[in-house]
Structure formats: C-alpha cells, structure tokens
Amino acid sequence: MTPGRERGLTALLCAAGSGLALLAAGRTWVTVRAGDAITPVAQSVSGRDLGGTASALALAGLAGLAALFATSGRVRAAVGALIALFGGGIAYASALAVQRSQVRSAVADKSTLFSLNPHPAMDVNLWWMVSVTGGVVLAAGGLITLVRGARWPGMSARYDRGTPAASGEDRTDAEPIPDEPAPSDVDPAVLWRSFDRGEDPTASRDGRP
Template sequence: MNPGRERAVAALLCAVGAGLVLLAGGREWATVRASGAITPIGRTLTGGDLAGATTALGWAGLAALAALFATRGRVRAAVGALLVLLGAGAAYTAATGIGRAHVLAVAEERSTLLRLGGDLVVATSWWWAVSVAGGVLLAVAGLLTLARGGRWPGMSARYDRPGTGRAPAGASGAAGAAPGDPASLWKSLDRGEDPTLDGDPPGPGRATND
C-alpha cells in the first residue's frame, strides 16, 4: 500500500471512530427503575450522563483528523500518540461508565425519588459498546500513524509541481530575473540597454542606442 492510501486509511479510521463516540454519547445507555415502589419510578441515562468525558474525547479525536494532513515528521508522530491516548480514554470511560454501582449513583443523584423506592433494576443498552468500538478505532488510527506516518506526504505536497525549484544563488542580472521585474528594468536602463528589445539583436527596423 502506498503512503497516500495508508494516510487515507488512518484518516478514515479516525473519522469513523470519532463519529461513533459522538453518536453514542447522546444515546440512551441505561435505565433505572424502582420495582418495589407503589408508583413506578424510573430514570433514563444517556452516555453524556454516565461518561461525559467520552464526548469530549470524541471531539478531540475529530480535531486530530485535520492534523494528520497538516503535519509531518515528529509532529505527526505526536498526533498519532495523542490519538492512541484519546481512543484508549474513550474506550475506558465508556466501559467503566456502565458499571451498576456507577449507574445507580448517577441515577440517584438525578432523581431523589429513586432513593425512596424498593429494589432498583438496571437495564443497559448496547450504545456504550458503540462508544468503546469508536475508541478502539481511534487508537488503531493512532498506532498506524505512529508506525507509518513518517512516510506520508504533507498537505502541500500535492500542490507542488515536480521539477520546480529556486534559481541558483549566483544567477543574477537580467537573464535570471522575471521579464516584468521592475528592479531588472532599472538595472537595464542603468547599463544603457533598452529593456523593450527583450534581448533580441537589433534589426533593420529598430534603432540602436549608439
């Protein structure tokens, strides 16, 4: 696989991973109900309620996507290491945020009636696993960047035309200057040359400076 395709794969993993983390953060992760209460009492908790840090980590991972294209060398390697940390953090906070003790604690903080209820029943959805999967994809994108990112082109590489470069330092004067350069025109006039002749030998129909 060539470096350009490797970078595209890493960018795709980063985008999908961050998207899954952000998508899952706003969905329902758990529901707590008091089964022994006279009046049914329940509380629905989202990913933002149980693991709010995952959403912040997802946004940070999405921001790192642009850095994959804009950086090179050691800076890109640092972006890869950051992606590994962001992905691992998102996966860890999502996995620990769905624990029963944590879910009950958050639910009781948001609903005092649950404390007065009987047996509390916790039901979880699969959205927390989606967030974990997104974190894993972010980490994989970071590992790929660390391992292969040094070979990838930068953002400006596609706009560079092959064979273009600066003129040699010793090349000066009218021959090395652009035709419309005002400085070269003034130098030509100082030497007694006519810049309108464009370097062509004087013909029968042109007057010389002599």
C-alpha cells in the same frame, strides 16, 4: 498502497472511531426502573448523562485529524500516540460508565425517587459497546499513525514558495512588452505634424532607427 493513500485511509479510520463514540453518546445506554418506590418510575440515561469523558475524547480525536495532515515525521508520530490514548480513554470511560454505582449516581441526580430505592432494576443496552468500539477503532488509527506516520507525505509545499517575482525566478508566462507601433500604424495627422516640426516619424523614441 501508496503512503498518501495509507494516510487517507488512516484518517478515515480515526474519523469513524470518533464518529461512533459521538453517535453513541447521545443514545440511551441504561434504563432504570424503581418499582419499589412509592410511585414506580423509569428513567432513561444516555451516555452523556453517565459522564462526558467519552464524548470529550472523541472530539479531541477529531481535532487530532487536522494535526495528522499538518504535521510530519516524529511530530506526526507523537500525534498518533495521542490519538491512540484518546481511543483507549473512550473505551475505558464507556465501560466504566455502565457500572451500577455510576448509573445509580446519574439517576439519583435526575430524581430523588431513585435514591430511596437501594436496588433499582437496570436494563443496559448495547450503545455503550458502540462507544467502546469507536474507541478501539480510534486507538487503532492512532497506533497506525504512530508506526507508519513518519513515512507519509506532508502537506503540499507549493504554497510555501514565494511568487516567482519574489523568489527571483524568471517568469516564463509573463506577457511580452508591446513593441513600438510601426509608422504605418500611426495616424497620418500625427505624421504630418511631425514633418512640420522637422522630426523624422520613423525614428524610435530613443533615437535608434
């Protein structure tokens, strides 16, 4: 596999990890039911309701993709380390968000009925695991960048060079300067007026034959 292709596949890996985390953040992670309350109620809680850390780190991971292509060498390796930290943070924040204390705090902010029930029933689905998976995938992409990124090519340098005229290079594709028109191409009336003035119309402007 060429270094350029390896860089592209790693970027796709990072994008997939961030995308999974962002997708999961908008889905319902926990459904809480307060059956012992005066009025039995149920409340669905999304990943963003439980905390915006995971989605914020996923957006930071997407922003790191631009730096992955724009940098090179050790700077790119440092970017890879940051992306790996973002992925690890997503996985940790997602697992922490579904803890009972965190869920109770989130639903209490939505309805006071849940704060009156000390033991509400909680149904946790698998969307939080999707977010954890996204964090792991993003972290893997960051680690690959940390280890292998210094070998990958940077952005194309052809746009960093000046134009041939500005850099002093000869232009091979420049259009040739048109030659002086041949006497046969000159209007006969012009030739006649030149004869009247005593001029030789076959001579060039600089006096050379």
